Amino acid sequence: MLVVGAGILGLSISYHIKEHAPSKDVFLVDRFAAVAQGNTARSNAMFRNTFTSRDNVALADSSIDYYLEVQNELGIDLGLKKCGYLWLMSERQASKGEANIRKLKNCGIELREYTREDLQRLLPALRSEFSASDEARLMDLESIAAGIFGEKCGRLDPTKLANYYKERFLALGGKIAVNTNVTSLIVEPRQPLGIEGEPFTWQESNVAGAKVEGAFHGELRAKKTIVAAGAWNNELLEPIGLDGHVKAKKRQLFTLTAKKSEELERLLRTRTFSSEGFPFAILPKNACFVKGVEENREFWVGCDDDFNRPFINVPDANLEDCKPEPEYFERSLYPILRQYFPAFEGSRAGQMWAGYYAYNTLDSIPFAFEENDLIVAGGQSGSGIMKADALGRIVEALYRLGEDGDATLHGGRGYRIRNLGFKNRSVEREEWVI
Amino acid sequence: MLVVGAGILGLSISYHIKEHAPSKDVFLVDRFAAVAQGNTARSNAMFRNTFTSRDNVALADSSIDYYLEVQNELGIDLGLKKCGYLWLMSERQASKGEANIRKLKNCGIELREYTREDLQRLLPALRSEFSASDEARLMDLESIAAGIFGEKCGRLDPTKLANYYKERFLALGGKIAVNTNVTSLIVEPRQPLGIEGEPFTWQESNVAGAKVEGAFHGELRAKKTIVAAGAWNNELLEPIGLDGHVKAKKRQLFTLTAKKSEELERLLRTRTFSSEGFPFAILPKNACFVKGVEENREFWVGCDDDFNRPFINVPDANLEDCKPEPEYFERSLYPILRQYFPAFEGSRAGQMWAGYYAYNTLDSIPFAFEENDLIVAGGQSGSGIMKADALGRIVEALYRLGEDGDATLHGGRGYRIRNLGFKNRSVEREEWVI
The missing domain is CATH 3.50.50.60 (FAD/NAD(P)-binding domain)
Structure with a gap:
C-alpha cells in the first residue's frame, strides 16, 4: 500500500x-x-x-x-481554540442567508444571532455604519446589520x-x-x-x-x-x-501585529463571544477575514476573492512560485479592513505567505x-x-x-x-x- | 459581441x-x-x-x-449520409445494455435489433465466434452475440x-x-x-x-x-x-484503403443495413470502430480507449504536438480489427491524423x-x-x-x-x- x-x-x-x-x-x-x-x-x-x-x-x-x-x-495539544466564527452581515446578506440559517439551526448546529446593537456592545471596535462615507460608497461597502456566530468553530495548529x-x-x-x-x-x-x-x-x-x-x-x-x-x-x-x-488557486495570509496599539491589543483579547479569544471575523465584503492569534499578539488577515485570481492546473513542485503580493494587502485588503475596523488604520503587513487551495470546481x-x-x-x-x-x-x-x-x-x-x-x-x- | x-x-x-x-x-x-x-x-x-x-x-x-x-x-450538401451505427455486442454487453435499449425504444428512438444469425447473414465478412481462438483468448476478445442498429445516425462532412x-x-x-x-x-x-x-x-x-x-x-x-x-x-x-x-485527450484516425482487396470493396459497399452504405461499426472491444468512406474507397478506424491515454490541460496552440502514432494502429488497433474483420488482414494505415476531444470530465x-x-x-x-x-x-x-x-x-x-x-x-x- x-x-x-x-x-x-x-x-x-x-x-x-x-x-x-x-x-x-x-x-x-x-x-x-x-x-x-x-x-x-x-x-x-x-x-x-x-x-x-x-x-x-x-x-x-x-x-x-x-x-x-x-x-x-x-x-494531546493540537493548538485548538474554539474561538468561533463571526459572520458580519449586511442587510442584504442577512436576508439572503435567512433560510440557510434556519436550516442550520433546525439541524442542531450551534448558532447565535446578533443584532447591530448587540455587535456594537460586544465588539465596540467594529464600525458598522457607512451611509455617510464617500469612500465606503466608492468601494461599495455595506453597513453591518447583523451577526451570526458559529460556536463549534475555531482554529488549530x-x-x-x-x-x-x-x-x-x-x-x-x-x-x-x-x-x-x-x-x-x-x-x-x-x-x-x-x-x-x-x-x-x-x-x-x-x-x-x-x-x-x-x-x-x-x-x-x-x-x-x-x-x-x-x-x-x-x-x-x-x-x-x-x-x-x-485546480489550484493561490490564497494569501498577512500578519498584523497588535503590539504597537492599545486598541488592537484590546480587540485581540475580546472575550465577549468566546472564552477562547477573538472570533474569526468575516466581513461583508469579498469574504475578507480577520483571525486573532493571541499567543503571538497578532492578527492574520486574508480574503477569499475568486474572479480574476488565476487557476493553476499543476503548481510548481516546491511552491517557489507561490508568493504573497504585498500590493494585494495594501490595495485590495487593507482599504476594506480599515473601514470596518478603524483600529487597523496605519497597520502594515508583517509576515506574509501564500499557499494553494485545491478546488474541486x-x-x-x-x-x-x-x-x-x-x-x-x-x-x-x-x-x-x-x-x-x-x-x-x-x-x-x-x-x-x-x-x-x-x-x-x-x-x-x-x-x-x-x-x-x-x-x-x-x-x-x-x-x-x- | x-x-x-x-x-x-x-x-x-x-x-x-x-x-x-x-x-x-x-x-x-x-x-x-x-x-x-x-x-x-x-x-x-x-x-x-x-x-x-x-x-x-x-x-x-x-x-x-x-x-x-x-x-x-x-x-445544401453537408456530405451527410445516414448510414447508421451498428453496435456489435458480446453476450455480456447485450445483457448489460438491455435496459438502456428498452429505454431508448420507449423514447421513440429508431433502433433495430439483430441476432448473431442476422449479423452473419447481413454482414458475412464479420467474424463473430472466438471460442476456439488462442489469440482471441489472450486478447480477451468476446464473441459477438447481437447487434443494435441506430437508424438516425451516420456521418457528415x-x-x-x-x-x-x-x-x-x-x-x-x-x-x-x-x-x-x-x-x-x-x-x-x-x-x-x-x-x-x-x-x-x-x-x-x-x-x-x-x-x-x-x-x-x-x-x-x-x-x-x-x-x-x-x-x-x-x-x-x-x-x-x-x-x-x-481537459483534452488525443484521438487518432487511420485510413485503410479498400482498393487492393475485392473483399474490402464488397464490405465497403454493404447495403444490408442502410442504402447509404457501410454502417459505422463499433466492435465489442475498447469501442474500436470502423467507418466506411465509400467515395474515397477507404475505411477509417479508431478507438475510444480511455485509461492511460493522457489528459492535456492546454494543448499547444497549433496542434503541432498532436501527432498520430503509427505503432498505436499496429499494436493496439490492428490486432483487434483483423480478428473481427479478417478481411483487414495485412492492411496498413494510409493517412493518419489526430485531434483532441475536449472532455467535460x-x-x-x-x-x-x-x-x-x-x-x-x-x-x-x-x-x-x-x-x-x-x-x-x-x-x-x-x-x-x-x-x-x-x-x-x-x-x-x-x-x-x-x-x-x-x-x-x-x-x-x-x-x-x-
Missing part, C-alpha cells in the same frame, strides 16, 4: 488504514523534507461545522469532534495535528519517506506478455505503484496506490489519462474514488484540515469495502462512500461559502 | 445570434488561417441520436434534424457544415477574423477610478473583450464575450480565475454558463459536431435571456438553459458511451 502525499489528508488516510489493519504495510511518501510542508503548513487552519450541505456537515462536524476529543480526552497523525501512524509501524518525489505512476498490464510497448489497448492494465526520485529512488511497487497530493493531483493523474479533478465538496487499483482523494477546496479526519476514514473504507460500502465517521455516523465518487456522485451543493 | 473560436460551435453560436438579431455586431475570431481548422477539421464527424441521457437526446436529435433539413430541404454556418453568418453581415490569436481576456472594473493596478478586490469587475495578436492586433472590446475555444478553453479562462471545465454533457459578462460553452466530449446546432441555439438564448430562460431547439423543443450551467446544473448522466 503506497500513499502519495504526506499533507494532512495523506497522513489521516495512512493512519486510519494502519489503525484498521496494523499488519498491512503502508508506505507514505512526500517530496518535501518533512510531513505537512506543502499547503497544509501554509493553511489558515480554521474549522467550522456551519455548512448547509449535509455532506460538508458530516465531514467537518465529525472531524471537529475527533480533534476536540484528541485534545481534551487524550490530552496544522503542524500539531499533522504530527499527531504522523506519530500515531509511526507507532503502529507505518513507514514514511520524505524527500521522495513521485515522478510518475506505474501502469502495467494485469497479464504481461513481455512484449515491448505494453500495455496495449486490448490489455487490461492497472496502476502498480510509482516511480520515485530522491531519498528513495526507483520503483515503489504496490497492489494499491493512493494519491492524496492535493494541488498536485493533476501532475500524477493526467499522464495516465485521469483527471485530477482539482464542480461542487467544492471533496471526492474519493477508485479506478484501476488507484484511489484518488482530494478537492477539499480550502477546507481540507477541518475535514481531514472524516475523509481519511472514508478513503480507508473505500480501500477496504469498495465504493458500495459505508464508512463510519468519528462518533458513529455512517457515510455512503460512493456519494463522494464521480460515477455515482451524490452530494449536496454548499450554499454557505465562508 | 465577440466570439472566440471559429470551430463548429463558435460558428453555430455566431450564426444563431446574428440570425436572431441581425442588427447586432458579431465578431468571430480564430487563431487558425481559416474557420474550422482546429479539432473540427480533425473530427470523425459522426452523428447519432442513440443516447440514454435526455439532455444528449435533446441536443443531438434536434441538431441532426436540422442538418437533415439543411441538406434535404435547402439542398465537418468542413461543409462549418462552411454552411460561415456563409449564412457572413450573409447576415457577421464578421470573421482568422489568423487572429486571442492572447488574453480583458478584465476591467465596472467603474474605473484611473488608479494603477485596477481592478482591486473591492471593485466589481467584468470581462470587457480580448487582447489579440495576428491579422488583428490590440484590444477587441465587447460588452459580451463568448469563449467557445474547445480544447483551449483553459488557456483563456484559468488566467482570470475561471475553470475552463475541459464531470458528466460528459456539454455546458454553457455566463459569469461577469463572459459566456463560456464547451465540454462536448467528442460529440461536438452532432450537438453543435442545439448548443449554438442554447448559447444564443443564454445571451438573450440569461440562465433562467428557455432555449428553443430546432423543431420547437424547449430546453432549460440553466440545466447546462454549473450553478444549477441538472443533466442526466449518459449511460451509452459509444
Whole structure:
C-alpha cells in the first residue's frame, strides 16, 4: 500500500488504514523534507461545522469532534481554540442567508444571532455604519446589520495535528519517506506478455505503484496506490489519462501585529463571544477575514476573492512560485479592513505567505474514488484540515469495502462512500461559502 | 459581441445570434488561417441520436434534424449520409445494455435489433465466434452475440457544415477574423477610478473583450464575450480565475484503403443495413470502430480507449504536438480489427491524423454558463459536431435571456438553459458511451 502525499489528508488516510489493519504495510511518501510542508503548513487552519450541505456537515462536524476529543480526552495539544466564527452581515446578506440559517439551526448546529446593537456592545471596535462615507460608497461597502456566530468553530495548529497523525501512524509501524518525489505512476498490464510497448489497448492494465526520485529512488511497487497530493493531483493523474479533478488557486495570509496599539491589543483579547479569544471575523465584503492569534499578539488577515485570481492546473513542485503580493494587502485588503475596523488604520503587513487551495470546481465538496487499483482523494477546496479526519476514514473504507460500502465517521455516523465518487456522485451543493 | 473560436460551435453560436438579431455586431475570431481548422477539421464527424441521457437526446436529435433539413430541404450538401451505427455486442454487453435499449425504444428512438444469425447473414465478412481462438483468448476478445442498429445516425462532412454556418453568418453581415490569436481576456472594473493596478478586490469587475495578436492586433472590446475555444478553453479562462471545465485527450484516425482487396470493396459497399452504405461499426472491444468512406474507397478506424491515454490541460496552440502514432494502429488497433474483420488482414494505415476531444470530465454533457459578462460553452466530449446546432441555439438564448430562460431547439423543443450551467446544473448522466 503506497500513499502519495504526506499533507494532512495523506497522513489521516495512512493512519486510519494502519489503525484498521496494523499488519498491512503502508508506505507514505512526500517530496518535501518533512510531513505537512506543502499547503497544509501554509493553511489558515480554521474549522467550522456551519455548512448547509449535509455532506460538508458530516465531514467537518465529525472531524471537529475527533480533534476536540484528541485534545481534551487524550490530552494531546493540537493548538485548538474554539474561538468561533463571526459572520458580519449586511442587510442584504442577512436576508439572503435567512433560510440557510434556519436550516442550520433546525439541524442542531450551534448558532447565535446578533443584532447591530448587540455587535456594537460586544465588539465596540467594529464600525458598522457607512451611509455617510464617500469612500465606503466608492468601494461599495455595506453597513453591518447583523451577526451570526458559529460556536463549534475555531482554529488549530496544522503542524500539531499533522504530527499527531504522523506519530500515531509511526507507532503502529507505518513507514514514511520524505524527500521522495513521485515522478510518475506505474501502469502495467494485469497479464504481461513481455512484449515491448505494453500495455496495449486490448490489455487490461492497472496502476502498480510509482516511480520515485530522491531519498528513495526507483520503483515503489504496490497492489494499491493512493494519491492524496492535493494541488498536485493533476501532475500524477493526467499522464495516465485521469483527471485530477482539482485546480489550484493561490490564497494569501498577512500578519498584523497588535503590539504597537492599545486598541488592537484590546480587540485581540475580546472575550465577549468566546472564552477562547477573538472570533474569526468575516466581513461583508469579498469574504475578507480577520483571525486573532493571541499567543503571538497578532492578527492574520486574508480574503477569499475568486474572479480574476488565476487557476493553476499543476503548481510548481516546491511552491517557489507561490508568493504573497504585498500590493494585494495594501490595495485590495487593507482599504476594506480599515473601514470596518478603524483600529487597523496605519497597520502594515508583517509576515506574509501564500499557499494553494485545491478546488474541486464542480461542487467544492471533496471526492474519493477508485479506478484501476488507484484511489484518488482530494478537492477539499480550502477546507481540507477541518475535514481531514472524516475523509481519511472514508478513503480507508473505500480501500477496504469498495465504493458500495459505508464508512463510519468519528462518533458513529455512517457515510455512503460512493456519494463522494464521480460515477455515482451524490452530494449536496454548499450554499454557505465562508 | 465577440466570439472566440471559429470551430463548429463558435460558428453555430455566431450564426444563431446574428440570425436572431441581425442588427447586432458579431465578431468571430480564430487563431487558425481559416474557420474550422482546429479539432473540427480533425473530427470523425459522426452523428447519432442513440443516447440514454435526455439532455444528449435533446441536443443531438434536434441538431441532426436540422442538418437533415439543411441538406434535404435547402439542398445544401453537408456530405451527410445516414448510414447508421451498428453496435456489435458480446453476450455480456447485450445483457448489460438491455435496459438502456428498452429505454431508448420507449423514447421513440429508431433502433433495430439483430441476432448473431442476422449479423452473419447481413454482414458475412464479420467474424463473430472466438471460442476456439488462442489469440482471441489472450486478447480477451468476446464473441459477438447481437447487434443494435441506430437508424438516425451516420456521418457528415465537418468542413461543409462549418462552411454552411460561415456563409449564412457572413450573409447576415457577421464578421470573421482568422489568423487572429486571442492572447488574453480583458478584465476591467465596472467603474474605473484611473488608479494603477485596477481592478482591486473591492471593485466589481467584468470581462470587457480580448487582447489579440495576428491579422488583428490590440484590444477587441465587447460588452459580451463568448469563449467557445474547445480544447483551449483553459488557456483563456484559468488566467482570470475561471475553470475552463475541459481537459483534452488525443484521438487518432487511420485510413485503410479498400482498393487492393475485392473483399474490402464488397464490405465497403454493404447495403444490408442502410442504402447509404457501410454502417459505422463499433466492435465489442475498447469501442474500436470502423467507418466506411465509400467515395474515397477507404475505411477509417479508431478507438475510444480511455485509461492511460493522457489528459492535456492546454494543448499547444497549433496542434503541432498532436501527432498520430503509427505503432498505436499496429499494436493496439490492428490486432483487434483483423480478428473481427479478417478481411483487414495485412492492411496498413494510409493517412493518419489526430485531434483532441475536449472532455467535460464531470458528466460528459456539454455546458454553457455566463459569469461577469463572459459566456463560456464547451465540454462536448467528442460529440461536438452532432450537438453543435442545439448548443449554438442554447448559447444564443443564454445571451438573450440569461440562465433562467428557455432555449428553443430546432423543431420547437424547449430546453432549460440553466440545466447546462454549473450553478444549477441538472443533466442526466449518459449511460451509452459509444
